[in-house]
Amino acid sequence: MPLSSGALHSAVPIMAYCLSSISMTMVNKFVLSGFQHHMVFFMLAIQALSSVVLLMGLGRFLGLHYRSLNAADVRAWLPVSITQAVMLYTGGKSLQYLNVPLFTIFKNLTIILVAYGERMLFKAAVTPLMMVAFTLMVLSSMVGGWNDLQFNFVGYAWMAANCCSSAFFVLHMRKIMKVVNFKDFDTVYYNNILTVPMYLILSLLAENWGEFLAYYDAPEHNAEYWTFVRSNLFSGICAFAISYCTAWCIRTTSSTTYSMAGALNKLPIAVFAMFYFDDPVTLGGILAVLLGFGAGLVYTHAKNLQKAASGAGSGASGLPAPISMEPVKNINVNIKS
Secondary structure (H helix, E strand, C coil): CCCCHHHHHHHHHHHHHHHHHHHHHHHHHHHHHCCCCCCHHHHHHHHHHHHHHHHHHHHHHHCCCCCCCCHHHHHHHHHHHHHHHHHHHHHHHHHHHCCHHHHHHHHCHHHHHHHHHHHHHHCCCCCHHHHHHHHHHHHHHHHHHHCCCCCCHHHHHHHHHHHHHHHHHHHHHHHHHHHHCCCHHHHHHHHHHCCHHHHHHHHHHHCCHHHHHHHHHCHHHHHHHHHHHHHHHHHHHHHHHHHHHHHHHHHHCCHHHHHHHHHHCHHHHHHHHHHHCCCCCCHHHHHHHHHHHHHHHHHHHHHHHHHHHHHHHECCCCCEHHHCCHHHCCCCCCCCC
């Protein structure tokens, strides 16, 4: 059965976001666990700067347009950028201490925070079937935590901070996008150019550059140095892709649907990580990942039922009218990532 134009309008950005999210998670895990020094702020600075440079290059050679910096928009968008910086940093620290499957399991809890945030801010309904999905998410997290043979309190603390900051980022970004009427590349440009100086300053203040430079100055570490450089440059490309796809997905669907798309891609992320990294593969870990994936399927079914019940009162994405994206419907998508 062919997809309707409305379904395709939502499906394409969701798929693009999932692919970029999978790539970003795997690359970040490699950069933050595969080398001697874990320079989280430095990695984030490279990713943000790469996104700005790539966007400027595409703007020059392909004629893509984005809004130049101005005081009013900077004031409006700066809290979003600061929240994004907190979200990315806490995510990086979580990946440093937790394995990828465990990270993906607990990341699902963000969806519950976002859903109830939308309920408070946008009057979005939370149906009984959605509650079943949320229960499965909590259960998968409990199974994952119980099965964690290498319990790391620091990792779980960073994970909790990441869930809270991620939910706040998604909800606040959705709200501010309506106020400033940003197009997708405007969002990419402002998100990254405002965070570059933050990351660089924090890296210089908080990270041990003396040991980092001394380590890679040694001839025996030359091969690792160039692998480190290539990995960070590739992470910059992935960062550009996910910056655009995040804005595209949030704008064309909803905050909760965006978060659930992130939950659905956790299964392939966990499977890849189990084979690629040296993390232990256990029956409990596999069960936790499958429970999280099942929660995503239940939630998707719940949204489809909600769409059918709401009828003409729903938007193209099947969301209740109060949280549709009608105020910014005139925003054009410049490129399909």
